[in-house]
Amino acid sequence: MPRINSHAELEELRKSILLKRDLNKPCIAVCTGTGCLALGAAEVVAAIREEIKKQGLEVKVDVRETGCPGFCERGTVVVIYPEEIDYLQVQPGDAGEIVSQTIVNKKVIDRLLYVDPTTGEKIVHESEIPFYKNQMRLLIGNNIKIDPKSIDDYLALGGYSALAKVLSQMTPEQVLEEVKKSNLRGRGGAGFPAGRKWEFTRNAPDEIKYVIVNADEGDPGAFMDRALLEGNPHSVLEGLIIGAYAIGSHEGYIYVRQEYPLAVENVGIAIKQAEEHGLLGRDILGSGFDFNIKVHRGAGAFVCGEETGLLMSLQGKAGEPRPRPPYPAIKGLWDKPTNINNVETWANVPLIINKGASWFTSIGTEGSKGTKIFSLVGKVNNTGLVEVPMGITLRDIIYEVGGGIPGDKRFKAVQTGGPSGGCIPEEQLHMKVDFDELTKAGSIMGSGGMIVMDEDTCMVDIARYFLNFLADESCGKCTACREGIRQMLKILTRITEGTGREGDIELLEEIAEVTRDASLCALGRTAPNPVLSTIRYFRDEYEAHIKEKRCPAYVCKELISYYIDPNKCKACMICLRNCPVGAITGGKKQIHVIDQEKCTKCGTCFELCPPRFGAVKRISGEPVPAPIPEEVKIIAKKGEEG
Amino acid sequence: MKEIYLEIDGKVVKAREGMTILEAARSAGISIPTLCYHEKLEPYAACRICAVEVESQGRTNVVAACVHPVEEKLVVRTRSEKVIKIRKMLLELMLAHAPEAKVLQDLAQEYGVNEVRFEKEPSFCVLCGLCVRYCAEVKKKNAIGFVDRGTRREVIFIPEVVSKECPRCKECFSLCPTEALQAKFVLTQVLIFPSPSSSGKETEE
Amino acid sequence: MDNDKIDEVINKCQGDQSLLIQVLLEIQRENHWLPNEILGRISKKLNIPLNRIYHIATFYKAFSLLPRGRHEIRICMGTACHVRGGVRTLDRAEQALGIKAGQTTPDMKFTLETVNCLGCCALGPVMVVDGKYYGKIAPSKAEDVLRNYD
Numbered sequence: 001m002p003r004i005n006s007h008a009e010l011e012e013l014r015k016s017i018l019l020k021r022d023l024n025k026p027c028i029a030v031c032t033g034t035g036c037l038a039l040g041a042a043e044v045v046a047a048i049r050e051e052i053k054k055q056g057l058e059v060k061v062d063v064r065e066t067g068c069p070g071f072c073e074r075g076t077v078v079v080i081y082p083e084e085i086d087y088l089q090v091q092p093g094d095a096g097e098i099v100s101q102t103i104v105n106k107k108v109i110d111r112l113l114y115v116d117p118t119t120g121e122k123i124v125h126e127s128e129i130p131f132y133k134n135q136m137r138l139l140i141g142n143n144i145k146i147d148p149k150s151i152d153d154y155l156a157l158g159g160y161s162a163l164a165k166v167l168s169q170m171t172p173e174q175v176l177e178e179v180k181k182s183n184l185r186g187r188g189g190a191g192f193p194a195g196r197k198w199e200f201t202r203n204a205p206d207e208i209k210y211v212i213v214n215a216d217e218g219d220p221g222a223f224m225d226r227a228l229l230e231g232n233p234h235s236v237l238e239g240l241i242i243g244a245y246a247i248g249s250h251e252g253y254i255y256v257r258q259e260y261p262l263a264v265e266n267v268g269i270a271i272k273q274a275e276e277h278g279l280l281g282r283d284i285l286g287s288g289f290d291f292n293i294k295v296h297r298g299a300g301a302f303v304c305g306e307e308t309g310l311l312m313s314l315q316g317k318a319g320e321p322r323p324r325p326p327y328p329a330i331k332g333l334w335d336k337p338t339n340i341n342n343v344e345t346w347a348n349v350p351l352i353i354n355k356g357a358s359w360f361t362s363i364g365t366e367g368s369k370g371t372k373i374f375s376l377v378g379k380v381n382n383t384g385l386v387e388v389p390m391g392i393t394l395r396d397i398i399y400e401v402g403g404g405i406p407g408d409k410r411f412k413a414v415q416t417g418g419p420s421g422g423c424i425p426e427e428q429l430h431m432k433v434d435f436d437e438l439t440k441a442g443s444i445m446g447s448g449g450m451i452v453m454d455e456d457t458c459m460v461d462i463a464r465y466f467l468n469f470l471a472d473e474s475c476g477k478c479t480a481c482r483e484g485i486r487q488m489l490k491i492l493t494r495i496t497e498g499t500g501r502e503g504d505i506e507l508l509e510e511i512a513e514v515t516r517d518a519s520l521c522a523l524g525r526t527a528p529n530p531v532l533s534t535i536r537y538f539r540d541e542y543e544a545h546i547k548e549k550r551c552p553a554y555v556c557k558e559l560i561s562y563y564i565d566p567n568k569c570k571a572c573m574i575c576l577r578n579c580p581v582g583a584i585t586g587g588k589k590q591i592h593v594i595d596q597e598k599c600t601k602c603g604t605c606f607e608l609c610p611p612r613f614g615a616v617k618r619i620s621g622e623p624v625p626a627p628i629p630e631e632v633k634i635i636a637k638k639g640e641e642g
Numbered sequence: 643m644k645e646i647y648l649e650i651d652g653k654v655v656k657a658r659e660g661m662t663i664l665e666a667a668r669s670a671g672i673s674i675p676t677l678c679y680h681e682k683l684e685p686y687a688a689c690r691i692c693a694v695e696v697e698s699q700g701r702t703n704v705v706a707a708c709v710h711p712v713e714e715k716l717v718v719r720t721r722s723e724k725v726i727k728i729r730k731m732l733l734e735l736m737l738a739h740a741p742e743a744k745v746l747q748d749l750a751q752e753y754g755v756n757e758v759r760f761e762k763e764p765s766f767c768v769l770c771g772l773c774v775r776y777c778a779e780v781k782k783k784n785a786i787g788f789v790d791r792g793t794r795r796e797v798i799f800i801p802e803v804v805s806k807e808c809p810r811c812k813e814c815f816s817l818c819p820t821e822a823l824q825a826k827f828v829l830t831q832v833l834i835f836p837s838p839s840s841s842g843k844e845t846e847e
Numbered sequence: 848m849d850n851d852k853i854d855e856v857i858n859k860c861q862g863d864q865s866l867l868i869q870v871l872l873e874i875q876r877e878n879h880w881l882p883n884e885i886l887g888r889i890s891k892k893l894n895i896p897l898n899r900i901y902h903i904a905t906f907y908k909a910f911s912l913l914p915r916g917r918h919e920i921r922i923c924m925g926t927a928c929h930v931r932g933g934v935r936t937l938d939r940a941e942q943a944l945g946i947k948a949g950q951t952t953p954d955m956k957f958t959l960e961t962v963n964c965l966g967c968c969a970l971g972p973v974m975v976v977d978g979k980y981y982g983k984i985a986p987s988k989a990e991d992v993l994r995n996y997d
Binding site (some may be wrong): 011034035037039040073075100106139218221222223227241258259260297298299300301302313314315316317318319321374377379383384415417418449451452453457462465466484535577580600602603607 | 867869871872902903906908909925926927930931932933939962963964965966969971973982987
Binding site (some may be wrong): 096325470478482485486514 | 683706728732736739761768769771790792794795
């Protein structure tokens, strides 16, 4: 592979790649991101390749294994080019038809198309599917178009042109100005202006500086960075190299959580390819600028997503954050000025350079520019990754893009910001999503996790869930965090178990204040957010748990009972046979009764009772009705009401 | 070293660049309580008892005085309402683990902590880290260490090292604010030397 | 894992103590757990005090200081899976195997772990056994799946 030694040579190479590509040649793109792989994407690819071979079409059809385009609810996603026909929920068994019908006969397979839930209309083209149409897919839109293991795919799309522009036409100061002008705020959670952080690092008095990609993505439910790193690693590399140039750094690290082996693999391949092409390493593109990147794996610690925790881990220590000042921009890795940014932040840099800061600031709100990728998950129809402009309303994200709540259930809250964030209720759905609005509402943008919750979610249980998570993930060093979380968790557990007391809410708030003010790092300081925001918007649920021993959402096991309504039970035996602890008595014509002593509240009977009977009820806050007398239990004749 | 003027509790204090708020306060005769701080050791900022309120460039924050560097025109409040609230809660939280510790009881009296509303879980150790840090930084033996994380964080003696070093040292014992350390040591000894007549027996590697 | 293999991994970092975690990750992957002897060996070869190695081996979830079972079950406890009822799947698995999350069955057949988000939220609740993903897994289904492993 000949090294590219100038901007001109890069464009030559790009031209030659494009010339070799026939845009009319059929290409079957299959998503092989971790989500679709879990659904069998590898088998789909194998089946398609097999079919192509069988029909002797290897030269005529390309197969491209891509990264995640975001429509995870409908995986495995397959897109046929050049027509851009979008097939969803593809199985290996569909391979034959796809090749024979769509590739050879140019016919669309109806049953694999997206169906609009309201009109019933089938939509053929990816760009017309509401899930995609209502997004602004500047970053993630490219995922389906490239094979992450191919640098040529990235180059064909214009990749590395920003880097070439920077190295041949701009000084580091000019790059810095452009990023500052763009007002790009960190996408990892805190939303600190990236340009300013770069400037602090650049101005720090030290020859040696480091730049780091934070790919620790620990928020449960968030997988945006994974999709970017797995699916388009070169976009992140390009951003990092540009940033290194602007800051004056010659050594960079990509810190990837070890739970992302595919991301580690693909970014490693991308680095090698970039080095071979002279886009990384010594004398990049003949500019004289040297820069090298090393990949470091995390070892399973959420706290290593915190800047200084990450630095400790990189240095081979336990991920215990350290106090600031000094800030990493002044004293970071090995006490040298270090700039750490999130994956998505770095991925935005080539866009800003290519299209300009003015273009970037035309998107979004006053305080938050550009787009944000959210992982929209939980009780929502279109679970997946969505990229939208800042300023879009929560309602639009959840309903226009997300397709609303499944099963006609009522929306209850949306949780953003992971364990550092809060829950936002229905009355705030009109909110224009941006950093400051979310903070005002008692949450944070966070890394982009957006968990939708419905009427079946218990908000007290959610607060307990997050504190339980943090009790394990906190480094444990400082008293305010460790002990504050310990005691808040104990109180919340008591409340969910039915032993909540008057004064518990006030005590929670008291501890929360100290944990928030006195903790050493951001993990501790934001730990109270889930508790405080649920108390703020759902105090009535807390009070129901404490005063009435009632869980309005029927989640907290100790507060609910399952009961079979004798008026509705048809003695069909389904629940009886499936109860894992044999707690249901009854028979073929005998009404079923749950033995409350044996019942483990697993909910299986509730799930399995046929909807047309609906005999299993959940009770909370009141005693279970006494069992009916033996004689009445027999269903005498068919058709007679029991 | 550059001279820096800051304000602590309304008093103008002269300090040198590189000093911490704690050092500056002490030099001016202003006392800030500490627990995990020790002159011979690197400041650790774990107990948070030395928390103070600082104001600079229009923003207020709570920081640990033992590590926070002095700044020109920094305004420090060592006994504001917020700081008192913080110290009281921290003491309550620690007393749940070490209800008999004299150091904690004295501070509790000073700050008016009369009851501990938390269930007592006497692990005795408040994880101040004085023992671990002393053995690492001063004795350089590393016979004690932290393990695990979060609410499961603990201090343990490393058996392989204890058998070689501790019987003739034991300097960390006097540092422990709750006397949890002596108890831990005895327990560790029992595990290393299980048989009753083994006080003189050194274990092999 | 024999000493030569261990030394090979240790020597890869050429004495750079900051690579301790990477060394441990590789040995964990090869050996499936970190016995005391190996930790002692690393301590000597990299000149890192044992207390620091214990702290790191217990601080990070990727490491296991106990032998693991033949089959590794990971049940996702991420927020999305939690909201979709992931706890009930865990409860069922714990009940069926007679162990709690983090433990290994006495016959060394299964190790049950929880994970904080696999990033397959569309499939929630998710259970992974030996790398094979089972999505939208109801508690009763979970027990059936586990019965098929020997």
